[in-house]
Amino acid sequence: MTDEPADPPNGAVASDGGRIESEVATVETNDSPYPTDDPVLARIGGTPLVEYPEPTDGGDVLLKLESDNPTGSMKDRLALGIVRELEADGRLADGDVVVEASSGNTAGAISLVTNRLGYDGVLTVPAGTSSQKIGYVRSFGSEIVECPNVDADDERHYRKTAERIAAERDGIWIDQYSNQLNPTVHYEWTGPELWDQAPGGLTHVVCPMGTGGTASGIAKFVKERKPDVRVIGVDAEDSNISTAFYGTDSGAYDTEVEGLGKDHELPTMWFEYVDEVRSVGDERAFVQARRAAAESGVLVGGSSGAAISVARDVASDRPDANVVAIGCDSGDQYFDTVFDDAWMRERGYRTDYR
Known part of the structure; x- marks a missing residue:
């Protein structure tokens, strides 16, 4: 694989600045490093990279829709990848x-x-x-x-x-919070897939961090091919991923954004490949998720809302930017929380997404 693809993949047309002109960039086949004959599991991966419809004042935002996985989440990759690795190593066998x-x-x-x-x-x-x-x-x-x-x-x-x-x-305990196979799966799978989909002018990757595995694996792969791509992890506002990253005093962990943030650094966070970590408050994450659905027809959860908000900030500051935000899961799991006005009001969050 070359460092700079000569042309954008799958027939997408790029301008002189390398910015993608098509609305959707997809892989034509699910070229998974964990092949399976099972028709359900074969649907894991190969998720689309789409142009995010809400314009910015500057560069472009692309959204990786992991909601297209069978259970509507990027965690399908983690589960299949780790289980397949354990099988290959002989640590998991029939009956376990x-x-x-x-x-x-x-x-x-x-x-x-x-x-x-x-x-x-x-x-x-x-x-x-x-x-x-x-x-x-x-x-x-x-x-x-x-x-x-x-x-x-x-x-x-x-x-x-x-x-x-x-x-x-x-039995076998997966232990996603410590298992180095967590970021490794994304290094071997999500990173290469994203690289093949993204235009040659990719400038930033913005990814929510919980265990940190997705951001870490993608970051390592992308950095090995194009070191100047800037990788930004997204943390919750009252969380300690950012304090661990910057070496500042930790505080109490308190967030309602599911899957975002942690109370301490985890072994699955490969900070050496991440350039910066930005914190996003709960309300901002939820309001952006609601805006994404209401104004752009993009249904995602709160952690993806946080990533989109950071990606838009970055793109607005850089007219030449091509920013990829990782959309972790679908918003249909949050109809009784994020998308429910009463739930939002009970917590003092505004429901106006504009």
Whole structure:
């Protein structure tokens, strides 16, 4: 693969500045490093990169729509990639139990992958996990263990419970928060896919950070090919990814944007490939997600709203910018929260998206 594609992929036409003129850039086949004959799992990846419809005062914003994955989330890549890597290494075999702790999209993704590949899945979740997230787990037939909301060092915590269940049942604990396969999957899959889709003039990648795996893997791949592409991680406002990145004092972790931010740095955050981290407040993330749907027909969740808002800021400051924002999941999992006026008002957030 060359550092600079001679032409934009899939017939897209670029101007002299390298800016993409077509509305959609897609990969013609799902060229996954984790091939499968399963017709459902074969739909993971190959998600479109689209021109974001809301114009800026400067450069262009492109949005990677991970909502096109089977469970509507980028976590499908994580689940399939890690399971396939474990199979290839001989650490996962027929009859094994796959265990994971997740209050978010990873739960549904692991449940789908274990369902299709014939493994028993056990998902531990904290009390209060949304019925939509739990619905994926139950629908795909995985076992679900609800745990009390306790401190992380309490043996009843959902992560410690997952680790214990894996040990007791001789299973495999995915552990997305520490497992280096998390960013590796995105280095081997999401990064190359994005690189092949994006115009040659790509200047920035903006990605929400939770475990940090997606941003880290993409960043490493892109930086190895074009070091001057600027990678910006997006953190929640009351979160400690940014404080860890900049070496400042940490504070209390408190955000309502699902999947965004963490209370401390994780091993899956490869900061050496990330140029900067910007923090976005809950209200701004939610209002941008609502605007994306109402004005642009783009249905995404709050973390994607945060990424879009940062991407628009960057593009507005750079007339020559081609900024890719990673849209982590679909907004249809947030109809009873982000897109519900009463829920927003209860928290003091404005509902006017303009």
